[in-house]
Amino acid sequence: EVQLLESGGGLVQPGGSMRLSCVVSGFNFNSYAMNWVRQAPGKGLEWVSAVSSGGGGTYYADSVRGRFTISRDNSNNTLYLQMNSLRVEDTAVYYCAKRMGPFIFDSWGQGTLVTVSS
């Protein structure tokens, strides 16, 4: 069974940093590109970032480029999102999502809530 489990969310002040983790099981992690997708409270879905299966290719939404860094540890089946210079508008549930083919998200974690507030 495919499982994705995010952690690392919580309350942080504007300008602060936070690192999210997503531990996966049930599939060959190092064969799949992975993504982060977020959802602000009561709002729709917003793609945030992607990383290739080997980690060498990374992509970002304009809203987070230069502030967020996606990475992965294939030896430990873990995806990361380092978030710096956080803003109030970054408040959201952050989901990690497995990519099936070209940016089709076939498995999702349960999400972790990040709240940016003073």
Add this chain to the structure above:
Amino acid sequence: IVTTQSPATLSVSPGERATLSCRASQSVYTKLAWYQQKPGQAPRLLIYDASTRATGIPARFSGSGSGTEFTLNISSLQSEDFGVYYCQQYNNWPPVTFGQGTKLEIK
């Protein structure tokens, strides 16, 4: 690419048919997916490549369209089908973009 869904809210009785629409601001060919999200849960992939059902998705869900106009049909609504539905284009990336969602509620 901007994806726009309509209607924002759809009220349908159980057993009836529901039709949800998604429009892209430029052609995405058939590079479109549909997701279902229930309150407090992660999204679930329903349809990809505009018309291919994902693994385990019941046959009452069907997708159609190409270019800029797409439709998700649910042939006979079950109680578990209510929630918010999102379309997502993946022809031009990054970024991939989601529609704003259609809330499907019980009439």
